[in-house]
Amino acid sequence: MTTAIQIDHVSKQFTLNYHRTMKQMAVAAAKGNKVRDKFLALDDVSFEVKQGEAIGLMGLNGSGKSTLLKLVQGVMRPDGGTIRTRGRIAGLIATGAGFHPQLSGRENIFLNAAVFGMSEAETKRKLDSIIDFADIGKQIDTEVGFYSSGMNARLGFAIAIHVDSDIFLADEVLAVGDKPFRKKCMDKIQEIRDEGRTLFYVSHSVGSVRRACNRVVVLEKGRLGFDGEVEDGIRYVQYDSDDSDELGDSDGDDDLGADI
Secondary structure (H helix, E strand, C coil), X not given: CCEEEEEEEEEEEEEEECCCCHHHHHHHHHXXXXXXXXXXXXXXXXXXXXXXXXXXXXXXXXXXXXXXXXXXXXXXXXXXXXXXXXXXXEEECCCCCCCCCCCEXXXXXXXXXXXXXXXXXHHHHHHHHHHHHHCCHHHHHCEHHHCCHHHHHHHHHHHHCXXXXXXXXXXXXXXXXXXXXXXXXXXXXXXXXXXXXXXXXXXXXHHHHHHHCCEEEEEECCEEEEEECHHHHHHHHCCXXXXXXXXXXXXXXXXXXXXX
16 A cells, blocks of 8 residues: 655754743843753654555644644654655645735635645636635635634635645644534545545544544654554543533534644
8 A cells, every 4th residue: 555644753843932032031041041942842753654544643732743744744844854745735734824814715715725736727616615615604705814713714624625635634623613614524524534535633532533533643742652543542542532512413422623
């Protein structure tokens, strides 16, 4: 089976500044206090994802999940190791990422679609379907700067799922919006999986990982803690599967959620 994503000894380091202004930094330095620290968001992480696999990326907040997805998408570069991907990548890893606040939702559809590699003709062909999926009404012709986080997520996800991609990344999109929209997103993610595309899905939700994924990878403080079967991975992270906000599905699975 073809490898879709290869993550080989990947590390990513960030700088944590304790003070915002030069004056604060000077005072702290004069007192002998720390001005900044470096920390590893990812520390020597290695695993492969085969074409068509649906990976549930789990772990506590701050474990490095969103950082890893940004590296896979190419938004950031690793400080150590290598990441190789095969095929076109699409997905939503940050609410409203890439939107121009002074352009309307309709104009931002063309802008974001171009970033994903869609031609203008392809975007025009899919425009009505994108707008229908986002379901934000007349606000589609309003400046995105006036959108709520939920409206940003709706539009961003609607664009991403209409990209003919080989790899689909999903992070945080299901954490906002009303229940019907979240369910619509989940149905679309399952459709993407069933089409044989590679899915990389960040979530704290046991129910959605069970529905969408066939493998779980768990990060712990930037390191690979677990890689294996879904149920074993859920037991490993010890998440409580009895969420209070249920979708009302017949299987009684819990609410959809993601790491923000």
